[in-house]
Amino acid sequence: MNMAKLEIQQSHIRLDWDVQRPTYSFEPGHAEVEITQQPAEMILNRTPIKLTIDQTQCWADMDLKHISQRIAEAAADGKQSILAYIERVTLEGEQLGAIENTGNTIRQIAANNAYPKSSQFKYGNVPGNFSLRFAFTPGELNMDWKIGGATIDVRSVPFHHSYEKGSITYSIPQRNEMHFQVVGGKLDTGY
Numbered sequence: 001m002n003m004a005k006l007e008i009q010q011s012h013i014r015l016d017w018d019v020q021r022p023t024y025s026f027e028p029g030h031a032e033v034e035i036t037q038q039p040a041e042m043i044l045n046r047t048p049i050k051l052t053i054d055q056t057q058c059w060a061d062m063d064l065k066h067i068s069q070r071i072a073e074a075a076a077d078g079k080q081s082i083l084a085y086i087e088r089v090t091l092e093g094e095q096l097g098a099i100e101n102t103g104n105t106i107r108q109i110a111a112n113n114a115y116p117k118s119s120q121f122k123y124g125n126v127p128g129n130f131s132l133r134f135a136f137t138p139g140e141l142n143m144d145w146k147i148g149g150a151t152i153d154v155r156s157v158p159f160h161h162s163y164e165k166g167s168i169t170y171s172i173p174q175r176n177e178m179h180f181q182v183v184g185g186k187l188d189t190g191y
Helices: 056-062 067-097 105-114
Strands: 004-010 014-020 021-026 028-039 041-047 050-054 131-139 139-146 148-159 161-163 167-174 177-183
Touching: 067 105
Parallel strands: none
Antiparallel strands: 004 177, 014 167, 021 161, 028 148, 041 139, 050 131
8 A cells, every 4th residue: 555654844043152251452551761860060169368477577587678668667767857857956955055954964964975875785686575476368269059840741651451342143054844744545535
């Protein structure tokens, strides 16, 4: 007996997916520092020591005088001698003019002028003590600093990161299907 059979073919759904993993990259930030240093400058101002020694009086004490000093001393001695002479003559004139005084005035004046004056002797060092004169000006040293300083330049490079989301892509290469087919025998379908 040739019977018709119903043949069923079924295909199941097939699901495919493609996974893109997420990616993350990170570059840390950093700083670039540039330092320029100018050197310090030291400025010295020096005033030299000054020592002045004057030996003029020492040489004068040894009678080794400059001509201008000799002339000045001779002029001073001459002036003193003239003044002493004028004083002596004036006193003698007053003595002679005072006739009311008793005594022999002329003999007394002659006696005073006849004998030289007594000389005085002094002991001393040659050159004399403290005849050397000196002056001393101390020197000075002034220091001044000119600070050069430093120039600091900082450039900051920020961090950089990038993130790409992951994704999943689905595809259905095959769907659910069912196929019916009559196989063998005769099937009367026309009623």
